[in-house]
Amino acid sequence: MIVENLLEVRNLSTAFDTEAGLLRAVDGVCFDVPRSSCVGIVGESGCGKSVTAMSIIRLLPQPMGKIVGGKIIFKGQDLVTASVDDMYSIRGKDIGVIFQEPMTALNPVHTIGKQIGESLMLHRGFNAREARQAAIELLRKVRIPAPESRVDEFPHQMSGGMRQRVVVAIALACHPNLIIADEPTTALDVTVQAQILNLLQELREEMNASSILITHDLGVIAQSCDSVVVMYAGRVVERAPVRELFANPMHAYTRSLLESIPRLTSVPKSYLPTIPGQVAPISEYVNGCRFCQRMGIPVEELTERPRLIEVAPGHWVEDCPRCRSFR
Structure with a gap:
């Protein structure tokens, strides 16, 4: 059976213009994301995982960051050559992003409801009342208690786990085909990490979406992903089905x-x-x-x-x- 790919990354190279010259942070990366699957990207800090994700959605720091080679084929369209207007319509609507740190991903001066509703008004044509009601339903879906009152709160009034759930709600508001989760459990305790990962998996399956999960944690990869891409120093050194x-x-x-x-078999207190x-x-x-x-x-x-x-x-x-x- 031939598996159809939602996303194909081919020889992607991304560089940053620095005083030392043009330096490649991502160097010839290749991988596929089949429809209705989860692909994990794993590696240490500084290996190019987040830069790869930001290249896919064209949110590299400007004017230093630039894609210098390769193709990113999403639903038959090359995102490398897509216009700025095309990317505005794709981000949020077709590709949802869960950013690494929820406190910096959320605007501190706008309510939770307004930040969730913005995407709905932009991409789905909702008016303010419809967007507010939809935001309440999304908060309920991501299991935030008392969503009718929480929708009018600001990010600083919520715990880290709740803020992360809000970021998930924003990413999934428009039912995207692809979800990019950049270390979605950073700085969360173990119990909340498991809750967020289970929630992501349930919502992805409910929407029949694909996802890219970026993490340091191979345990998370084993639990959540169908295949895995191992990156080191800007390159893919190994990729395979997770098992x-x-x-x-x-x-x-x-x-x-x-x-x-x-491991459970490790000697207690051993290095x-x-x-x-x-x-x-x-x-x-x-x-x-x-x-x-x-x-x-x-x-x-x-x-x-x-x-x-x-x-x-x-x-x-x-x-x-x-x-x-x-x-």
């Missing part, structure tokens, strides 16, 4: 991330494995394997970019001899 990736991780970086997760070093600054990226760069391989030996190869159906990995597992 295949957890059962047979092939890249050294993926294996290191998995080994750092606490967890950590990845030595850190992601190199963008200005110091090499053309060759960037995880080898972190592991101390001389830069002179890292001149050729490893190619992505398919090691199993739908399982792709960067073909670096040092980083691949041949088990």
